[in-house]
Amino acid sequence: MASRETRNGDRGGLQDRSAGRLGRAIGFIRERGPLEPLRLVRRHGIAESGRFVLRNVRHVVADRLARNWDRKYGVDTAGSIRLDSLDVVGPNRDKGNECVCTSPKSFRFIMKNLPSNLSDYTFIDIGSGKSRTLLLASHYPFRAVVGVEFARELVEIARRNVEQYRDPEQKCRAIFVVEADATTYDFPETPLLVYFYNPFSKDLFDIVLGNLVSSLERYPRGCFVVYGSSSHRAIDWARPAIRETGVFDELNVPPMPHFLDAVRTIDYAVFRYRRA
Numbered sequence: 001m002a003s004r005e006t007r008n009g010d011r012g013g014l015q016d017r018s019a020g021r022l023g024r025a026i027g028f029i030r031e032r033g034p035l036e037p038l039r040l041v042r043r044h045g046i047a048e049s050g051r052f053v054l055r056n057v058r059h060v061v062a063d064r065l066a067r068n069w070d071r072k073y074g075v076d077t078a079g080s081i082r083l084d085s086l087d088v089v090g091p092n093r094d095k096g097n098e099c100v101c102t103s104p105k106s107f108r109f110i111m112k113n114l115p116s117n118l119s120d121y122t123f124i125d126i127g128s129g130k131s132r133t134l135l136l137a138s139h140y141p142f143r144a145v146v147g148v149e150f151a152r153e154l155v156e157i158a159r160r161n162v163e164q165y166r167d168p169e170q171k172c173r174a175i176f177v178v179e180a181d182a183t184t185y186d187f188p189e190t191p192l193l194v195y196f197y198n199p200f201s202k203d204l205f206d207i208v209l210g211n212l213v214s215s216l217e218r219y220p221r222g223c224f225v226v227y228g229s230s231s232h233r234a235i236d237w238a239r240p241a242i243r244e245t246g247v248f249d250e251l252n253v254p255p256m257p258h259f260l261d262a263v264r265t266i267d268y269a270v271f272r273y274r275r276a
């Protein structure tokens, strides 16, 4: 299900910031002349310019690997999709972060640091985008896998992906995508693994976390919370917010390695509900 790409970063009708990066760089040099890169190095310094180039090379490589992964499984999960032009449920569009999916290697690394017997648990991805994590989570024997996503176009793509994705290694086929603003989502009364990959601002996170804690206090049960973030450094406020609830213990987990299939390296934290 390869999506079509145009030069202005429009891919399959969505505003995709990862589309045409290389083409844009070449266009920029053509427009400003071959000496422009040297002028930019002089203005920003070698170190900063080196970091900029590396960031972009990394992005291009990760994007290429994501598209290969999509081709292999006949799905559409790649890209950095802007939310501005999407049809969003509820009033929180401006507090949401663009849709960039967790890399398969990063996801598997996180899962290695969780207990292996989660067959009673429901995996929930808050802000599930195009469903990459749902597809990856279906390789573990969860009771069910649920994505909550507020952008209609992403929900439609995610549901098509779930239909399309078949792998002999899949261990859970009960995969659901709920179209909703995460702040209105009612958690199921099963043990939970709740996954966040930097979906939105702190005020929304506080509401969702409050809803989760209320649900756990009403029906105490096993619960893990995984919070991942990258460029926005959301982990710096998410980690203290989860600690301050006073009902979770943080697990000691190893740092994420630099995986080539990740646009950015994820900083993550894992918490376990104390009163189960």
Ligand SMILES: C[S@@+](CC[C@H](N)C(=O)[O-])C[C@H]1O[C@@H](n2cnc3c(N)ncnc32)[C@H](O)[C@@H]1O
Binding pocket: 083, 092, 095, 096, 097, 098, 099, 100, 101, 102, 125, 126, 127, 128, 129, 130, 131, 132, 133, 148, 149, 150, 151, 154, 180, 181, 182, 183, 196, 197, 198, 199, 200, 204
């Ligand atoms: C960084 S992406 C993460 C995608 C996916 N969780 C993953 O790891 O592959 C953040 C996603 O959260 C969604 N989102 C942002 N605010 C939301 C909200 N209030 N309710 C539901 N989804 C939201 C965005 O549309 C986007 O798809």
